[in-house]
Amino acid sequence: MEKIYVSTRDQNRKMTSKQAILEGISKDGGLYVWPDIDSVQIDLHTICEQSYKENTYTILQPLLPDFSEEELKTCIENAYGHSFSSPDITPVKKVDDVYVLELFHGPTSAFKDVALTLLPQLMSASLKAGDQKAMILTATSGDTGKAALEGFKDVDRIGICVFYPHQKVSQIQYRQMATQQGKNVKVYAIEGNFDDAQSKVKSLFLDEDLRKKAEAQNVILTSANSINIGRLVPQIVYYFESYKYLVNHGAIQLGDPVSFSVPTGNFGDVLAGYYAYMMGLPVKKFYVASNANHVLTDFLTTGVYDRNRAFVQTISPSMDILISSNLERLLYYMSGKDTKLVSQCMSDLSKTGRYQIPDTLLQKIQFLFGCAYLDDKKTKETIATVYQESKVVLDPHSAIAYQVAKDAKERPIVALATASPYKFSQDVLDALHQNSTNELEAMKQLQTICSDPIPKGLKALESQEIRHKEVISVEQMKDVVEKNMEALL
Numbered sequence: 001m002e003k004i005y006v007s008t009r010d011q012n013r014k015m016t017s018k019q020a021i022l023e024g025i026s027k028d029g030g031l032y033v034w035p036d037i038d039s040v041q042i043d044l045h046t047i048c049e050q051s052y053k054e055n056t057y058t059i060l061q062p063l064l065p066d067f068s069e070e071e072l073k074t075c076i077e078n079a080y081g082h083s084f085s086s087p088d089i090t091p092v093k094k095v096d097d098v099y100v101l102e103l104f105h106g107p108t109s110a111f112k113d114v115a116l117t118l119l120p121q122l123m124s125a126s127l128k129a130g131d132q133k134a135m136i137l138t139a140t141s142g143d144t145g146k147a148a149l150e151g152f153k154d155v156d157r158i159g160i161c162v163f164y165p166h167q168k169v170s171q172i173q174y175r176q177m178a179t180q181q182g183k184n185v186k187v188y189a190i191e192g193n194f195d196d197a198q199s200k201v202k203s204l205f206l207d208e209d210l211r212k213k214a215e216a217q218n219v220i221l222t223s224a225n226s227i228n229i230g231r232l233v234p235q236i237v238y239y240f241e242s243y244k245y246l247v248n249h250g251a252i253q254l255g256d257p258v259s260f261s262v263p264t265g266n267f268g269d270v271l272a273g274y275y276a277y278m279m280g281l282p283v284k285k286f287y288v289a290s291n292a293n294h295v296l297t298d299f300l301t302t303g304v305y306d307r308n309r310a311f312v313q314t315i316s317p318s319m320d321i322l323i324s325s326n327l328e329r330l331l332y333y334m335s336g337k338d339t340k341l342v343s344q345c346m347s348d349l350s351k352t353g354r355y356q357i358p359d360t361l362l363q364k365i366q367f368l369f370g371c372a373y374l375d376d377k378k379t380k381e382t383i384a385t386v387y388q389e390s391k392v393v394l395d396p397h398s399a400i401a402y403q404v405a406k407d408a409k410e411r412p413i414v415a416l417a418t419a420s421p422y423k424f425s426q427d428v429l430d431a432l433h434q435n436s437t438n439e440l441e442a443m444k445q446l447q448t449i450c451s452d453p454i455p456k457g458l459k460a461l462e463s464q465e466i467r468h469k470e471v472i473s474v475e476q477m478k479d480v481v482e483k484n485m486e487a488l489l
């Protein structure tokens with residue numbers, strides 16, 4: 001089978017899509033990319049006539065060519081057949097003059113479900129016949145963790161450890177993870193922030209000693225974060241789906257360009273949009289919408305990526321990130337696949353916390369990518385204004401995308417709504433000037449003004465016992481992974 005994926009840091013490290021999914025991250029620290037992704041041009045006319053599941057097949061088949069037709073169609077059916085509460089999977093709503101793409105109708109009420117209902121299927125199909133097993137290590141700032149736990153729960157031959165920053169996720173996000181059931185799952189709070197968790201997880205994938213111990217047990221260590229190409233590619237689909245909506249509702253003619261505003265921390269979601277663009281989606285501009293951790297806004301404005309700054313805890317915790325992993329993939333493509341430049345930038349980042357790209361490259365990126373950020377005060381004001389004017393309740397992450405879309409000059413524009421407001425009930429109520437005693441009560445209170453009911457999974461939290469209580473240091477992460485390779489698999 002053709003090895004179409006290479007590392008962002010070395011063209012000669014080649015993998016099939018199944019191998020890339022199983023490895024998660026390249027052994028040289030780079031991320032897997034398909035250099036010729038733009039050789040695939042998706043027919044928009046077909047997209048506008050097909051269902052979500054059919055479009056998923058059309059888009060993913062060329063990206064995952066070593067999956068048989070039957071394998072891929074079964075994976076897609078298992079992922080989207082019955083787990084989403086909306087028949088459209090990712091419905092679109094017009095709110096004033098912005099189209100809001102709702103990505104939170106999956107089992108855990110965040111956009112991560114779109115990929116994490118499918119990745120476990122792809123991973124299982126990629127495992128070699130026999131008794132090869134996989135141990136998933138996931139760092140989360142709040143949403144990925146729960147979606148990964150739910151997706152991989154009790155999947156045969158796969159175990160999962162999730163690491164989240166202690167007391168730096170919302171109360172509901174915490175409960176979602178701490179109550180997780182399943183015989184193959186473990187959840188740890190770590191003393192540190194998301195960047196500490198993600199950096200340690202990445203280093204564990206490259207840890208020779210751990211890798212050897214895993215190999216001895218026929219276990220492969222891999223990732224459910226968007227550094228894994230199998231996590232990223234399912235997210236391309238909803239960009240095409242929103243385009244389908246706009247065409248089929250007469251907002252645009254086939255071929256007209258559209259802009260997107262994407263709330264992002266790890267740069268995975270907006271990168272999936274860029275992949276859609278490379279595969280033929282007509283896009284005018286992508287707006288990278290950030291919170292007070294605006295390292296991406298600064299980078300896109302100046303060309304200097306500098307994580308040497310205070311880490312701010314915000315009401316949009318899923319975006320509380322200063323090391324934005326997937327930017328590496330954008331640099332790879334935008335620099336004309338210059339693996340030397342990418343390697344140099346990433347080496348500078350790990351040594352000094354900073355890198356700078358050439359002006360020509362910055363200008364090329366700025367031609368397609370805009371940026372802006374909102375602090376918590378502005379985010380709350382947006383939640384209040386949108387509710388007052390449109391009776392729509394947005395979660396803090398989606399509110400940031402919405403306001404950045406509002407401030408942009410391009411129309412039509414789609415703002416990605418990445419989480420249900422119920423996941424951040426107390427902060428949302430606070431923005432609406434309502435008091436609440438705790439997050440579970442706040443959810444009930446929010447229900448009185450939200451058009452959607454409390455999602456099933458969130459409603460159940462009240463009666464579920466806390467099963468995962470351990471708080472560990474970053475240094476202990478390797479030990480718990482080793483321990484769980486035996487215990488969970």
Ligand SMILES: N[C@@H](CCOP(=O)(O)O)C(=O)O
Pocket residue numbers: 112139140141142143144145224225226227265266267268269318319
């Ligand atoms: N925002 C994420 C952080 C991890 O990012 P991912 O793109 O690797 O999933 C979260 O909510 O955990």
